[in-house]
Amino acid sequence: MAISPKNNFFLRALLREPVPYTPVWLMRQAGRYLPEYCETRKRAGSFLNLCKNPSLACEVTLQPLARYKLDAAILFSDILTVPDAMGLGLGFQEGEGPRFERPLRSEWEIRDLTAPDPWDHLRYVMDAVVEIRRALNNSVPLIGFSGSPFTLACYMVEGGGSSDFRTLKTMLYDRPDLLHRILDVNARAVTQYLNAQIESGAQAVMVFDTWGGALSDRAYREFSLAYLQQVISGLHRSHGGERIPSIVFTKGGGQWLEAIADIGCDAVGLDWTTDIGGARKRIGGKVALQGNMDPMVLFATPEAVAAEARKVVDAYGIGPGHVFNLGHGINQYTPPDNVSVLVDTVHEYSRQQLKP
């Protein structure tokens, strides 16, 4: 199982080893901007059915790789499968985003919360990882992922998306003990979930801290970063003789780069608001960097897409440790042809720049 992929440039870049060109993948690369994804999703009946059916999850994972020369695949799933497995009852209303039937509000519900056994309640995710690895046949590496303990708590307490996190932040300031209790369970759940993905065949793992950037400096360190550290320190560092690199992405986390780089991860994901060259100067000797083109660039002309992609490659500069990505997930209305322009430009341009 642990045979290195033919194209292992993504894994090598994460470990800051030299590569012939900058590897690229895109957050949410399998999704609604692809007509073939929409077709499979229609067949599945719903987004959740798609996540819970390993063969269909495998099919959509491979769709972007059939179109573009991407250097990694990412497991098709969602961060909210973990709280769903805790019994909160996940649903997705058309055009409205996620909703939990039973958000965490009362003290007794929080006391009763437990980490789900990933081999039981999340078995379908492990089955998907195995099936995707088999289908990839060692062409490119497979990324496993999870939400961060804090980002999961946001959805679990709010019951869905939120613009101001009023319920969550009220708990944070009034009853920090309750929020710490949720975060502690989440950290154990996420660690076990990611380790199960690694044991099933995931060759790198990424933790999405989508909402950590909504916190004050002090609150971020206490309620998000501390639990990210707990997760990273509990992860398998290697499996079957291969190193398993980890990536931590806090959206809006530019001011905490040094602190994130210090928790023991191999790479830090950057959103588009931070200059990647400046970030490299701050922490480039310690970790690799992943990012960070504004996803909205993909709505511009192909010439503008290529020019902006070259700017990100130039901003990072020569030398190892860069995985090209967008600064956040690809937008659902993105024109698919612009993604080819992006991927090919990153490969060709970085190959010229990195040439000895």
Ligand code: CP3
């Ligand atoms: O990157 C990939 O291709 C892998 C798949 C992936 C999805 N969600 C598929 C998805 C990953 C890595 C995620 C992570 C995720 N999910 C995050 C963290 C990353 C981020 O974007 O900040 C968050 C916050 C979620 C929760 C979630 N899932 C929301 C808020 C939504 C609705 C938003 C929307 O765009 O409608 C989802 C649904 C979702 N997850 C879709 C996909 C392809 C769209 C669902 C559909 O097909 O209708």
